Amino acid sequence: MSGSNTSSSLERLGWSDFFADQVNPSEANLAPRRVASVHRARLEGIDAQGQAGLELAANANTADYAVGDWVLADPLTDVVMRRLDRKTLLQRHTEARNGQQLAAANVDTLFIATSCNADFNLARLERYLIMAHQAGTTPVIVLTKADTAPDAEDYHRQAMALKKDLPVVVLNARSTDAVEILKPWCGIGQTVALVGSSGVGKSTLVNTLAGSGSDTAQKTGTIREHDAQGRHTTTARSLHPIAGGGWVIDTPGIRTLYVSDVTDGIDILFGDISDLAERCRFRDCTHVHEPGCAVQAAVASGQLDAERLGRWRALLEESRSRTPVQTGPRGNKVVRRNKY
Structure with a gap:
């Protein structure tokens, strides 16, 4: 870990003082490595010299790691000794599993990809935005x-209306112009992740960002014309270098994105509704029928879109119903999951 050249190379991988400050003096002999891909039974990593081995201890589980994680490994055995705290963590609740599924760690920017066709869905985009904010x-x-x-401009207008000052870009994933358009978020040492349903061009965009000389090209697939749905061409999350600097994490296509325990993310995305709710006459206003409801007044005046209000209500209810709660007598509480 010593030496300015090594430090500089690590910084190109996304290493920063946030991670360096976590390394104890007794761990100075361990090697910082970044998780490049997560498989069912193994991890792959990179370090300042390139590809690097990562071996898990006998009692460790790959499900506890996310692509983009930083770990400290024994340089002689490649065994992971410790995972460093994450700066950011993308995760999602799934129908089939308890808890959260880890998607990507230490991501600076989340590219939410959707195509200008039948795949475009405001409710789904809001779910991704909540994921990012959380x-x-x-x-x-x-x-x-x-x-x-x-009518690409109409899609652009609808996306821009989801949140004030939300960056929205329009591009052709196969064009090299995409690299220039996304350059503000893809600088040296920066990590971006790509999410979106299958068939929107995520893998194509990863290949474009990585450049023609990349040896880690992602497979791409076709979409069905009648509903713009595609096949899952990415089956595992993986970290890819961006030509000229930065890193991109591709993720498998997500058809259904549930929200759970994401109240903060919802409040950030729907800040306009939260601000209006503070002006209601009653503190426990449900924004349905109470007199003096500022939210309903905004709908009536055209200031607030009724469909947006409906999506906000649905997301809040889903988050509450899917969020684990503690129940039982004091000192013997258990976590119970509500059924949605």
Whole structure:
């Protein structure tokens, strides 16, 4: 870990004082390595010299690691000794599993990809934005396949309306111009992650960002014309270098994104509704029928879109119903999951 050249190379991988400050003096002989991919039974890593081995202890589980994690490994055996605290963590609740599924760690910017066709869905985009805000990462909506849409500007306008000052870019994932458009978020040492449903061009965009000389090209697939749905061409999360600097994490296509325990993320995304709710006459206003409701007044005046209010209500209810709660007598509480 000593030496300015090693430190500089690590910084190109995303290493910063946030991680360096966590290393104890007794761990100075351990090697910082970044998790590049997570498989069912193994991890792959990178360090300042390139690809690096990562061996898990006998009692360790790959499910506890996310692509983008920083770990300290024994340089002789490659055994992971400790995972460092994460700066940001993208995770999602799944129907089939208890708890959260780790998606990516230490991500600076989340590119939320959707295409200008039947895949475009405001409710789904809001879920991704909530995920980004809850994780503490910066969201950017990436509209793909605009060259095939006669009304791409309408998609752009709808996306811009989701949140004030939300970055929304329009591009062709196959064009080298995409690299220049996304350059503000892809600097040296910066990490971006790509999320979106299958068929929107995530893997194509990863390949474009990585450049033609990349030896880690992602497979790409076709989409069905009638509903714009595609096949899952990415089956595992992985970290790829961006030509000219930075790193990009591709993720498998997500058809359903549930929200759980994300009240803070919802409040950030729907800050306009939260501000209005503070002006209601009653503190426990449900914003349905109470007199003096500022939220309903905003709907009536056209200031607030009724459909947006409906999506906010649905997300709050889903988050509450899916969030684990503690129940039982004092000193013997258990975690219970509500059924949605």
